[in-house]
Amino acid sequence: MVISESFAAVDNLVPQIVEKGDDYWELTIHLSIDELLDNRKLLSRLWNLKKHISTKEKIPIGILHYEGIKKRRQVDNLMEITVRLIRKPVEKGDPVVRLLEKTGEDGTVYTDMQAVLTIYPLDSLEQKITPEKVLLAIKQSGITENLLDVESVHQKVQQITDTLESMSDVPIAEGSLPDLGEDAQIEFFFPAQPSEENSQEYYCSRQVKQGDLICRKTPSKMGANPGINVKGKEIPPRKGIDIKLNALEGAAIAVDQCQVHAEENGVVTIRTLETKKKVLNGQKVIPAEIQLKVSPILKIDGDEKVDITTAHTVEVEGNLKIGSRIITNGEVHVAGSVEEGSVVRSLDNITVEGNVSKAELSSDQNVIASGEVSDSKIVAKGKIIVDSKIQQSRIVGKEICAKAVSGSTIYASNQITMVSLDDDESGMISTIAVGSREFFEDIYEENISFLEQATGNMDRICKVFGRPFINNVTHSNLHMQWIQFCAKARKENKKYTHNQLVSLKKLFENIPTLRVIIQEKTKENQRIEQRITETSSEESVIVVREKVGKTQEVKVNGMPVTLKATDQGVRINSDVPQNSGQTPAIA
Template sequence: MSNRNDSKFLLEYRGDGVYLLVFPPIRGESVPSPNDIIMELHSRKVENPDLNKVRKALENPGEAVLVAPPQQEVLVDGTCRVDVSRNKMEAYLFITPPRGGKPVTREDVNKALEQAGVKAGIDEEAIELALSMERMTEPLVVARGKAAEDGQPARIDYKFNPGGMPGKPKELIDGRVDFYNLDLIQNVEAGQVLAEKIPATPGVPGFTVTGEELPPRQGKDVILAAGKNVELTNDGLVAVSTINGHVVLQGNKITVSNILEVKGDVDFSTGNIDFNGSVIVKGSVNDGFTVKAEADIEIQGSVSGGFVHCGGNLKIKSGIVGRSKGMIVCRGSVYTQFIENASVTAGQDIVVGEAIMHSHVSAGKTVTVGGKGVIVGGVIRAGEEIQAKIVGSNLATLTELEAGVNPYLRLEYAKAKTELVAKENELEKATKALTLLKQMQQSLGELPTDKKAIVVKVAQTQAQLVKDMEALKNDLENMEYQIAQSERGRILVEGVIHSGVRVTIGMASLHVHDDIHFACLTKDGSEIKISSYR
């Protein structure tokens, strides 16, 4: 019998002994070493090999050389071995090919796996690959464990910026930079979700190739903490605001406050303020900046060329300097020391400590000027009453006082009159256009198609204008009736009303030509009645 080894040499068992035939090397192949052949002889259990004869066979490729005495060929079966890594996460299979005996079978591999304690993560494809290989040069991984997947830590998904807003000026479409609107305040409403907690996960267990379970580490928990005016749902996973206000993260607690405090001035460091609660400004509102609040506003300095929109009451400790552009709009009452060159509108009362100068002031109820009690220049309107000490000046400065009619009603009345005039002008233009088109039709006999379309369109516009004008006239009549019925308005002047002052109560008007002292002005029919101050 013979057995060829990797096409490099051949052992032949003959009657007179064991012969070794070394094949001439093919181009690029190496010649087997003496050790290669000796190891093969040993593995084949060849007895009493002659090493000198082995060297002779190597020196004479292609010639069969007797290297051992006659003997029976020993057939060696293939073997397999499975080793498990120290961490038990991998199992390695090594197969030794047969030497004339039986090859390793799948059953042999299964027994080796069992003996090594391998129970999990077995790679069937890797085993089939190992069995198909003629010779293995290194062990093959045939089983792999799976590492445990640790749980994900809990996290909080904030629905606001927990670090506060960046407050960076925005670049506008035209390339200019808006330094006024920095959006530093994070307004929230009652019932609004502020944050959600995503719970930690338990993780996924792993296993070793020997079947041992590898427990995962539970994800680390975090606490969703509710501060003032914030509630958690029963499961503790959702934080909800209980009020309108601004939200901040204080430490690890989510807090909502319905009072916003500005430590200093409203200027380029703060930007405009737009808040859905109350605002306290420790300083002043500077030129061009705006403060908006749905509730009360307290300004401990002044408003200088700024804009204030207040849903509640407004208190300005110093005064209002409008610079002919500042505007105050308040649903409640306004309290301040003085008003100068400003527009101030209040739904309730306006109470001024010293003076109103060259301003447009409107109050749903009363305008009261204490202290020096000066009103000079501008237009002062009150739904019920105006109180002052000195109205106008020695220079006959034009000053208008209107009482007894809600300023909003008078404003709507003026607006409706202006709109009616505009509609009348439009109607006149439409009528002239139709007249010209009719004249054209008479001269041509028939209008071109495009002109016919214009006739239809202008006629529709004319009809709509007539309809709109009728509605405006009805509105004006209703408002005139309301104004005429007003009897409660009065103007109280403890000192003097100078000449140049115009007084209107309801629909009655009076232009003061001579100073009036210590007077109470009321409406008497269609006239203004002047009585002594009381």
């Protein structure tokens, strides 16, 4: 049916109904150029169309919707537009109550912690909704009356009746989470982790004597108050996150599992096993277990070339001479410099008081070098701290800190901090990348290289001693197994000179250490294969505190970012968009 409203000297602000049906209206309005160009004014005029029909037809404005523009034409200096409005059908259905879960700060998921309500203007029988029908549905869902805001429910029902519009997921009841207790705390009596501030004394501070207290644990505590869900069920308070103390070789744990003492003289090594826990804001990496070991110190004279494989901490008095090799699942401390062609592989920390030149250092923990690092390769799964400059070297670690970097390749999982970054004397700039993928790929390749060499050595040892000895010898039964080997050799009429026996025993003593390291590297590569595709939640940061000598491109989580030359220092993190500007560094 077509209806035309007749207006004498019609006002541009008054819409004209040109056509009307049972559930639609077509209206014409005139808009000025200013109204067409000003979005706020245009929306205001369109809103007035709804208001006009709502008032005229006595229909709630909320169920009127624009279907679109039907016609438009130029009239003098105005634009005449015909708009179609439709009346949305009134929704129907019985009230629906949903119970939602909540996640606590420690990642624990609690069910029935919030109730939300969906209400329709008409029920399933097309009868007008009433507060009584809604309250009955809420009661049937099991929500306790003590947590229900009845007055709010009445107000929502009245609002729906007035507007004929449905409401979805309206909160009507909220439970309270239980208190979370304090996490366990571990107190060490020396620096537990290396830093720029303690790098000089990090090794010496961890030397202990038999009976010394290594650390003390304050157990986690229970929270004070319980919680309650929307059904009125009490939720017991939660205990804080605990950390297990595990005393390994050379250490002993007290009966209460809260104190660890040294059982022998040596150097304390600390290994933290971490786990990922789902928490309120995503995932959090937390320490699950702290392993403590006191490793006896094997002192080596630095005046001659060495080639040793051992389970002890190795302390080199003086320089590590050209072409030396040390493999250990203890620590390595070099009182002087590491000279050309030397290789050091350790499952624990490596500290060097002097320079590192044309050498390779690999650690499953941290590496600290007090002097310069040049033409060398250093790989660590923890921190790498170089108190002087790095030049023409490849450095890979979780966190890397150096005074100056030039002409080098630097990969870090989490953070790279430098005082200055510049090209070298030949003009070659450094390759700088921070992010977990590059870090894990380099660690993986380093492990593969070691495993190829180590398994080859183990195969050669196996040909000398036989597979039974290779499989059965351990650090604890080493002496007994050697006696059995010698007895077997005598029974088979094998004769060895004294020098041959000395060499064979040294080779025999390598077996347990080599086997442990092979197992560790194999397991780690299996873990890397699983983790390398995961997205890291940790922030990736590059900090140059004082000077960037030449503008260059660096990578943050695989994305190229321009690092501009500056004398003021700079900080770039994983939140910086690709090729964006850089922020001043905070020293």
